[in-house]
Amino acid sequence: MPNSSITEHNAAARLAGLLESAMDAIITVDEAQRIVMYNRAAERIFGWAFADVKDKPLDLLIPARFRPHHGEHVRRFGETGVTSRRMSGSTVVFGLRRGGEEFPVDASISQLDTPEGKLYTVILRDVTERVRAQEDLAAFAKQSSAVREQEKSRVARELHDELAQSLTAIKMDTIWLKDNLRAEPDAAAAKVQEMLRMIDGAVASTRRIAADLRPLVLDDLGLMPAIDWLVQNFRQRHGIECRLEADEDLELAEPYATAVFRIVQESLANVAKHAQARRVTVSVMPVERGLRLVVQDDGAGFDTGAARKPGSLGLAGLRERAQLLKGTVAVQSRPGQGTTVEAFIPVGEGEGA
Ligand SMILES: Nc1ncnc2c1ncn2[C@@H]1O[C@H](COP(=O)(O)OP(=O)(O)OP(=O)(O)O)[C@@H](O)[C@H]1O
Numbered sequence: 001m002p003n004s005s006i007t008e009h010n011a012a013a014r015l016a017g018l019l020e021s022a023m024d025a026i027i028t029v030d031e032a033q034r035i036v037m038y039n040r041a042a043e044r045i046f047g048w049a050f051a052d053v054k055d056k057p058l059d060l061l062i063p064a065r066f067r068p069h070h071g072e073h074v075r076r077f078g079e080t081g082v083t084s085r086r087m088s089g090s091t092v093v094f095g096l097r098r099g100g101e102e103f104p105v106d107a108s109i110s111q112l113d114t115p116e117g118k119l120y121t122v123i124l125r126d127v128t129e130r131v132r133a134q135e136d137l138a139a140f141a142k143q144s145s146a147v148r149e150q151e152k153s154r155v156a157r158e159l160h161d162e163l164a165q166s167l168t169a170i171k172m173d174t175i176w177l178k179d180n181l182r183a184e185p186d187a188a189a190a191k192v193q194e195m196l197r198m199i200d201g202a203v204a205s206t207r208r209i210a211a212d213l214r215p216l217v218l219d220d221l222g223l224m225p226a227i228d229w230l231v232q233n234f235r236q237r238h239g240i241e242c243r244l245e246a247d248e249d250l251e252l253a254e255p256y257a258t259a260v261f262r263i264v265q266e267s268l269a270n271v272a273k274h275a276q277a278r279r280v281t282v283s284v285m286p287v288e289r290g291l292r293l294v295v296q297d298d299g300a301g302f303d304t305g306a307a308r309k310p311g312s313l314g315l316a317g318l319r320e321r322a323q324l325l326k327g328t329v330a331v332q333s334r335p336g337q338g339t340t341v342e343a344f345i346p347v348g349e350g351e352g353a
């Protein structure tokens with residue numbers, strides 16, 4: 001290299017700065033898998049200072065049950081001559097903290113041949129949070145699909161018990177009519193009366209079953225009056241002041257209308273159940289390319305960072321509903337500071353009614 005050692009020195013300093021400011025742990029080991037370099041992020045993640053681990057075996061940072069395997073892996077990687085590779089593939093790799101705690105990591109390894117022998121550099125990231133979020137999501141998906149299944153079998157049972165029963169009875173009466181209409185006109189007239197009564201019943205139960213799927217008030221009133229109805233109901237039932245700010249004329253097609261209705265409904269149910277609020281504001285306003293929906297209370301609030309209670313589906317259900325429509329839900333709350341649920345539902349051209 002024609003360049004002076006000053007440049008080299010600069011480069012080394014710059015490299016050191018880079019290593020120290022990296023968010024990921026960067027660990028270099030020699031051919032015998034002893035630690036020769038270890039950056040600040042590694043200190044933070046593993047809990048050991050560099051001085052503690054310098055020249056120590058890498059095994060110190062690996063849970064005991066993975067050690068035999070891991071050493072073998074690195075040796076084999078050394079033999080491939082490939083310069084870098086992501087570890088783990090589909091299996092999860094674990095690190096070991098100073099205190100003995102194991103944690104999942106995302107890691108990649110690279111190798112470099114130097115005059116002093118091979119150096120291996122591992123770059124890794126603590127993915128505890130990500131893994132936990134994935135587990136949470138999986139648990140929720142399982143739970144909510146169980147709820148959906150329950151819901152489906154309930155609807156199936158009601159269709160069977162109520163509708164199929166009435167239709168079968170009406171069919172039997174129709175057959176009787178076909179055979180006896182001429183011979184027994186008086187009895188036939190009575191039969192028709194009976195059939196009308198059954199048809200009314202079938203219509204009513206169809207409506208009731210469907211109402212559980214799409215709120216009836218939406219059909220009867222339209223979206224904004226239905227929301228107004230929710231708000232008035234909430235006021236009367238719970239005696240809490242509740243103000244509605246809305247664009248009266250807003251009307252949406254499905255599935256948007258039901259989603260908006262359900263989000264307001266669940267948010268108000270939460271206020272009634274958990275908030276002990278004195279004042280609530282519901283706002284449903286069109287914004288650019290969509291709809292902004294806010295339910296704000298001045299009640300007890302809660303810690304949004306705390307783990308979701310098992311069996312609590314309301315807020316998670318809101319998120320799912322909004323996400324299905326490519327929208328978002330943000331819940332802002334702190335103990336003693338009230339709660340704000342804010343949703344954005346994108347409504348494309350022609351999707352509003
Ligand atoms: N407006 C609010 N004020 C205070 N705490 C709230 C409010 N909304 C939600 N929370 C808290 O968040 C938790 C989760 O709410 P979520 O709606 O998901 O479940 P839930 O209401 O407990 O049960 P579910 O809605 O499934 O019947 C609640 O248990 C409550 O502790």
Ligand SMILES: [Mg+2]
Nearest residue numbers: 269270314315
């Ligand atoms: Mg709830």
